Amino acid sequence: MRSYERKDGDQVSTPRRDSALRPAELIRAAGVARRYYLDGASKVDIAEEFGISRFKVARVLEDARDAGLVRIDIAVPAQIDxxxxxxxxxxxxxxxxxxxxxxxxxxxxxxxxxxxxxxxxxxxxxxxxxxxxxxxxxxxxxxxxxxxxxxxxxxxxxxxxxxxxxxxxxxxxxxxxxxxxxxxxxxxxxxxxxxxxxxxxxxxxxxxxxxxxxxxxxxxxxxxxxxxxxxxxxxxxxxxxxxxxxxxxxxxxxxxxxxxxxxxxxxxxxxxxxxxxxxxxxxxxxxxxxxxxxxxxxxxxxxxxxxxxxxxxxxxxxxxxxxxxxx
Missing domain, CATH: 3.40.50.1360 (Rossmann fold)
Structure with a gap:
């Protein structure tokens, strides 16, 4: 598992396997998630890049989270509860x-x-x-x-x-x-x-x-x-x-x-x-x-x-x- 951190402090982890998505869906979901969470691209830009609507981008991101491709942890400094x-x-x-x-x-x-x-x-x-x-x-x-x-x-x-x-x-x-x-x-x-x-x-x-x-x-x-x-x-x-x-x-x-x-x-x-x-x-x-x-x-x-x-x-x-x- 590889772990990344967005600029907003959220921890984003992307596993390589154990996804319920089919191969082609998995590849697209991983690409969309990487562009959105790691590269900070907007949903509009991602939609144009992948040839899908921005509403479809939102759905793919949701599928990626549901399938375990993306996990978001809110990281707060230990000294603050x-x-x-x-x-x-x-x-x-x-x-x-x-x-x-x-x-x-x-x-x-x-x-x-x-x-x-x-x-x-x-x-x-x-x-x-x-x-x-x-x-x-x-x-x-x-x-x-x-x-x-x-x-x-x-x-x-x-x-x-x-x-x-x-x-x-x-x-x-x-x-x-x-x-x-x-x-x-x-x-x-x-x-x-x-x-x-x-x-x-x-x-x-x-x-x-x-x-x-x-x-x-x-x-x-x-x-x-x-x-x-x-x-x-x-x-x-x-x-x-x-x-x-x-x-x-x-x-x-x-x-x-x-x-x-x-x-x-x-x-x-x-x-x-x-x-x-x-x-x-x-x-x-x-x-x-x-x-x-x-x-x-x-x-x-x-x-x-x-x-x-x-x-x-x-x-x-x-x-x-x-x-x-x-x-």
């Missing part, structure tokens, strides 16, 4: 779901694997002239570190600066992506969570902060993270006192994205809304494409809450999370 990806996309009504094989080892290995695939995905979907909103997390950090090339785009910071938990804060991530894309950056030099409403309102009126946040209405894509409050794995939660975090969890907070809090059913919990420097939930919903990059089974229920809220249009995650979301 196509079946789980499609099931997750269907379950939550997403435009895209990319499920990455969970490597053995520490959670950091999972973040790195998901980050690399997320970077490839962003390189695929981002186009020149896009205005990209970027949040911050450890997984998004791995994504940004894996980026090597982008078309010229504008990059806008979606949230204020987290107090810790990442090697590079949101300002640095925005500047790094803008540098790769050779485009303008609009960072926000302000904390994520303020101690009171008055302080937050004061910062929102500062020219640099206001200028960046005005860009939210122009966003074509947003790249966001997901934080979990139970179990705790949230940079927003870490920005609060223990008493505040406990009280909010008692109010039903399960997850957050861009510092906007959600309960188990994806409903908003607005207690912090007036104290955070971040894109609002309403503004985020108006962005045509919102891509969440999040992984680790500790975040599975939080990811479910965010997907249920309908804010996200695409998700990059790992197989362990996908299986939990699909059970």
């Amino acid at each position: 196509a079946e789980l990806s499609d099931a997750l996309r269907t379950r939550y009504g997403l435009t895209d779901a990319i499920v990455v094989a969970s490597p053995e080892g520490h959670a950091e290995s999972v973040r790195q694997s998901v980050g690399r695939i997320a970077a490839d995905y962003l390189t695929e979907i981002i186009t020149e002239g896009d205005v990209i909103g970027l949040a911050c997390s450890r997984t998004l950090q791995e994504t940004v570190f894996a980026l090597t090339t982008l078309p010229r785009i504008t990059v806008v910071q979606l949230t204020g600066v987290h107090p810790g938990g990442v090697k590079e804060n949101s300002v640095e991530l925005v500047r790094r992506v803008a540098s790769i894309a050779r485009g303008p950056a609009f960072p926000i030099y302000a904390p994520l969570v303020l101690p009171d409403v008055t302080s937050a309102r004061g910062l929102l009126t500062q020219p640099q902060v206001a200028d960046a946040m005005r860009r939210y209405r122009d966003l074509t894509k947003a790249i966001v993270a997901i934080g979990s409050w139970d179990p705790p794995e949230s940079l927003v939660r870490d920005s609060l006192t223990k008493a505040e975090a406990t009280a909010l969890r008692a109010r039903g907070v399960r997850a957050e994205t861009c510092a906007r809090l959600l309960d188990d059913d994806g409903m908003p919990v607005t207690d912090l809304d007036d104290r955070v420097i971040a894109i609002s939930a309403e503004q985020l919903r108006k962005v045509p494409e919102v891509i969440a990059v999040a992984c680790g089974t500790r975040k599975a229920q939080a990811i479910h809450a965010v997907l249920t809220a309908g804010i996200v249009t695409a998700l990059v995650t790992d197989t362990d999370v996908a299986r939990e979301l699909l059970t």
Whole structure:
């Protein structure tokens, strides 16, 4: 058996025998199949070459497959689970779901694997002239570190600066992506969570902060993270006192994205809304494409809450999370 690969990545194998076709039919079917699958000839060109109609070409190709002359295998890279990806996309009504094989080892290995695939995905979907909103997390950090090339785009910071938990804060991530894309950056030099409403309102009126946040209405894509409050794995939660975090969890907070809090059913919990420097939930919903990059089974229920809220249009995650979301 000889095996070939078309330009679209399909594997095409053509056995030499064991066909149910008669000799003359077999020879013609093999010739037609070779011209179509291996040479990339159109059905119209093949019809003219063999002196048959294009409808007959389609029939011969079907006969070739039925007789075992042609076998097509869809080859997906081993690090991506196509079946789980499609099931997750269907379950939550997403435009895209990319499920990455969970490597053995520490959670950091999972973040790195998901980050690399997320970077490839962003390189695929981002186009020149896009205005990209970027949040911050450890997984998004791995994504940004894996980026090597982008078309010229504008990059806008979606949230204020987290107090810790990442090697590079949101300002640095925005500047790094803008540098790769050779485009303008609009960072926000302000904390994520303020101690009171008055302080937050004061910062929102500062020219640099206001200028960046005005860009939210122009966003074509947003790249966001997901934080979990139970179990705790949230940079927003870490920005609060223990008493505040406990009280909010008692109010039903399960997850957050861009510092906007959600309960188990994806409903908003607005207690912090007036104290955070971040894109609002309403503004985020108006962005045509919102891509969440999040992984680790500790975040599975939080990811479910965010997907249920309908804010996200695409998700990059790992197989362990996908299986939990699909059970």
